[in-house]
Amino acid sequence: MLNKTGVPTAEDVLTVTPSEERLKKGPVAIIECFQEIPCNPCTEACKQGAIQPMEDINNLPQLDYDQCNGCGVCLSRCPGLAIFIVDASYSETEAIVRIPFEYVPVPRVGESVVGLNRAGEELGTFVVNKVQSGGQKNKTYTIWLVVPKALAMDVRSIRLGGLRHAN
């Protein structure tokens, strides 16, 4: 259904979801890249040896969750904005989701923003805990969002300006 709606299915997401155990250990990349296209910047971005070099540039990225330390370099390099970092070790009840962001205005630290799922549906308002600039050349911001643990694998986009209750 992904190729009809743009929304990855639960099964798609499962193929890129680390084990509960790994998620608990700390930040890890979730590479939501489900289509073979000629693209490999993520493999070159990864200095941890976690994203395996591709034999064919059209291959899907292969991530070794245990090698990944959640540094997030791949997140800002991915041309498809398809990589997220999830840190389920943040607190007892909350996780951090890092999301690539290329809109204006860029949210401020401490600001509450609307969290959206893969279908663009509102999941609630969440606090921005850190904002990283991608720099002059890269330009993609990374937004760190504090979300309830149960939503760590669902929140994938943000919107400023409050809830619209339009789901």
Place this chain on the structure above:
Amino acid sequence: MPKVKEIEVLIIGGGPAGLSAAAAAAELGASVLVFERDDKTGGQLVKQTHKFFGSKKQYAGDRGYQIGNLLIDQCMSNPKVEVWTDTTALGIYEDGVVTAEGQGKHLKIKPERIIVATGASEKMIAFPNNDLPGIYGAGAVQTLMNVHGIVPGQRVLMIGAGNIGLIVSYQMMQAGVEVVAIIEAAPTIGGYLVHASKIRRAGVPILTSHTITEAYGQDSVEGAIICQLDEKWQPIPGSEQDLKVDVICLAVGLSPLTELCFQADCEMKFVPELSGHVPLRNKYLETTRPGLYVAGDVSGVEEASSAMVEGRLAGVCAAFSLGYGNDVAPKLQADALAELSELRAGPAGQKTVNGIKKLMDKGGAAC
């Protein structure tokens, strides 16, 4: 009688393919002249704000306009490359003379080799009131926004979910324009799914198997009627929706700009996978007219990444055939051919691979 300018390699078109060809040919030592119809070079790259796919060799991860600037710098810094902007090629004649209109003058050039890198033009589709103000091609929207800094309107219906439809929708969203929906007549999204997912999670619906039945409005677009299509691409009665929009943006495909190839008497063939009539050419991109090469969308609509590699290949081949770079040219040719195969190896490149196969296949109906 104006003087005829002589040059070793003439490149027609200063987009990603043409600039890459110019840099490659000049690098090997050939003297190059580039014609660009616009007032500056870079082609569509200057309007692309997204990061490119591919690998490092095609500048993946850099944004399109950054790659454009890089290619422009490469050409500008090479004294072997001369660029004539505001110059439109008019014809390629039997005696090898190429004519052009530039700055109000009729120009004549006698090149030893020609590389046609004219790109492609946008397709239009038929529906009632498709001539209302507010109906744009996606390229026009990009020019308006990314060259002139003007948004096309407030609420947009995008038609076409190929890469251009998806990318231009995203650019409008970034500019604060509301994209009401992206509709696509085909049953599946044609562009890269990562682009689609990025837009979808921001809340914009992508409706496959949907088409526009009409636009309406008094003096300009006020809305559009869309409907769902069944498996046979027929409208499903009762599925009509009325969308209040002030802009309808068409991203329904591109056609290779091949007039010069036809006029130069290159053998042409209609290949749907390459988006229309394209010139027959060998793997080194030389057409059936000796010394005339093609590169980029004019030889089959594809991505800018492959256009740049094709440009480089054509540039190397043209210079090599003039006796330049005898030591390095064969390796450069092999590298470029390998890069093209690599880029086209996956499912996304299958259409192009099939198209080129059909094109090279002797015995097909040529014209």
